[in-house]
Amino acid sequence: MQRRTVFAVAAVMVALLFICGCTGTTTDPTPVEKQQLRIATTTSLYDTKLLDHLTPIFEEQYNAEVLIVSAGTGKAIEYGQNGDVDVLMVHDRAREDAFLADGYGTDRRVFAYNYFVLIGPESDPAGIKGMQPEAAFTTIRETGMADGSDVVFVSRGDASGTHSKEKAIWKGAGFNYSADVQGSGDWYQEAGTGMGATLTMANEKQAYTLSDIGTYLAYKGDLELVTLVDEGDILLNVYCAMQINPEKYPDTNTTVAKDWINFMISDDVQEEIASFGVDQYGQPLFYAAQNDWEKIGVTEAEVKDPVL
Amino acid sequence: MYEIIEGFIEAIRLIVTLDPDVMAIAARSIIVSLTATIFATLIAIPLGAAINFGTFPGRKSLINLIQTLYSLPTVIVGLLIFLLISRVGPFGSLRLLFTPTAMVIAQTVLILPIMTGLTISALSGIDPVVRDTLYSLGATRLQFLVNIMKEARFAILAAVAVGFGRAISEVGAAILVGGNIMASSFASSTRVLTTAISLETSMGNIPQSIALGLVLLAIALGVNLAITTVQHR
Numbered sequence: 001m002q003r004r005t006v007f008a009v010a011a012v013m014v015a016l017l018f019i020c021g022c023t024g025t026t027t028d029p030t031p032v033e034k035q036q037l038r039i040a041t042t043t044s045l046y047d048t049k050l051l052d053h054l055t056p057i058f059e060e061q062y063n064a065e066v067l068i069v070s071a072g073t074g075k076a077i078e079y080g081q082n083g084d085v086d087v088l089m090v091h092d093r094a095r096e097d098a099f100l101a102d103g104y105g106t107d108r109r110v111f112a113y114n115y116f117v118l119i120g121p122e123s124d125p126a127g128i129k130g131m132q133p134e135a136a137f138t139t140i141r142e143t144g145m146a147d148g149s150d151v152v153f154v155s156r157g158d159a160s161g162t163h164s165k166e167k168a169i170w171k172g173a174g175f176n177y178s179a180d181v182q183g184s185g186d187w188y189q190e191a192g193t194g195m196g197a198t199l200t201m202a203n204e205k206q207a208y209t210l211s212d213i214g215t216y217l218a219y220k221g222d223l224e225l226v227t228l229v230d231e232g233d234i235l236l237n238v239y240c241a242m243q244i245n246p247e248k249y250p251d252t253n254t255t256v257a258k259d260w261i262n263f264m265i266s267d268d269v270q271e272e273i274a275s276f277g278v279d280q281y282g283q284p285l286f287y288a289a290q291n292d293w294e295k296i297g298v299t300e301a302e303v304k305d306p307v308l
Numbered sequence: 309m310y311e312i313i314e315g316f317i318e319a320i321r322l323i324v325t326l327d328p329d330v331m332a333i334a335a336r337s338i339i340v341s342l343t344a345t346i347f348a349t350l351i352a353i354p355l356g357a358a359i360n361f362g363t364f365p366g367r368k369s370l371i372n373l374i375q376t377l378y379s380l381p382t383v384i385v386g387l388l389i390f391l392l393i394s395r396v397g398p399f400g401s402l403r404l405l406f407t408p409t410a411m412v413i414a415q416t417v418l419i420l421p422i423m424t425g426l427t428i429s430a431l432s433g434i435d436p437v438v439r440d441t442l443y444s445l446g447a448t449r450l451q452f453l454v455n456i457m458k459e460a461r462f463a464i465l466a467a468v469a470v471g472f473g474r475a476i477s478e479v480g481a482a483i484l485v486g487g488n489i490m491a492s493s494f495a496s497s498t499r500v501l502t503t504a505i506s507l508e509t510s511m512g513n514i515p516q517s518i519a520l521g522l523v524l525l526a527i528a529l530g531v532n533l534a535i536t537t538v539q540h541r
Contacts, residue, residue, distance in 0.1 A: 034493075036496065038406065047511060055492075056492070059492055065491055065492055065493055065496055066491065066492070067406060067487075067489045067491045067496055068489060068490075068491075069406055069487035069488070069489060070488070082394045082395045082396045082400075083395035083396065083400075084394055084395050084405050084406065085406075193510060194510060196510055196511045196512065197509075197510030197511075200510065200511075200512050219511075219512060222512045249395060251403075
């Protein structure tokens, strides 16, 4: 008798659990599951915490969850080519164009820009302060290759957007990167890692390095390195967001991807970008692209037209 | 030097105040590695028993191969799983890349050889007298296995502990297939202790790194201490 009662009670409880479970799923006040947005981004946007600042605003507005994988532009582009993410945010015009031309991406929009800076130890052993970028690179290489020199240049060496820019400057200075620079001596060292880590490494070695201004300012407090070269057209750094082509990967999260891109070029976010970091660093880490499209060499449509 | 001391003080503060970030990362680490260890245990122990008691051609070579795979590099496992689950890979449609599930898979694959191998050693190390006694008492195949397992339980437990230790301290595969994501929900994030330490150190946040490192160390030591205690009881 007793055992039967226990069994009955247990049965009722199980039944109740089932009922609760069922009603739970049907009358849940937020029945729509949060959409996930996967973004592959360059380390500079991540390390400066700009995206940490923007994603909660987006998540709130669009009831979405943002998953960010931070990697150098090269790796990020590969994630995009494999369709492993929904949105790509990078800064390497040549490779972006190739990405679009190959049909992997669509709807490129430019949302921010800033400048690259050549930084190094305050003592400036190569004496490059105030030079044009190309001349500074040439001087670093020459002094670095001289005997007994303590000049070191730390390169990202990771196929990132910054690394691409560095190669472009070497080319502009008249060098063949793989023959004249890479492996040409102890003065040239490849870090193979993100911008933040490269800055930390350059600081340890009292070396020169090329950095985007945003990451440099964000790390400046921990560094002894100073800005030595910050003028020259070649130093312009333009950030864009694009969607992974849904025709190539049909189950990409297109709706949220478009929302994100439109969010990045919206007036509110453009203001957020322009003011981000001013309190902390005394100057913005990024400039809004919205009104400066001419200056940064893109079309007005690329900074203003919402993605449909 | 001052920075290290300061880092340690800050680290201890982060731990004793149960800093939510540190705790979430530690919890995720334990969940992912524990899940992987459970899966690996479910595969490795029967597999180890089958290989140890089985008689089939190539058995010796198979054991040799398993022992060689003890030193399977974690990034190789990471690369392999990455290639399999990336969208363009054979299992791409499951969309597992950059999820905790992917990390569980990678860690399971990583610790499977060592756990299988240690199970084999544990079983083969049993006193032959025990086996002969079981046979002579007329044990069925199942009874035989159950009793042998009982006899070898401490050594098998050690295999499980080693597996868990390798899983939780692993960084290469975790960062390749997990992506080190910090999302707003716990379940979508893939940042674990090792990948977080790697990131925080590269960002120069040494106190955070030390705190996470201490937690990781505590977990690793705690698990081994627990196992040793059980074994000596």
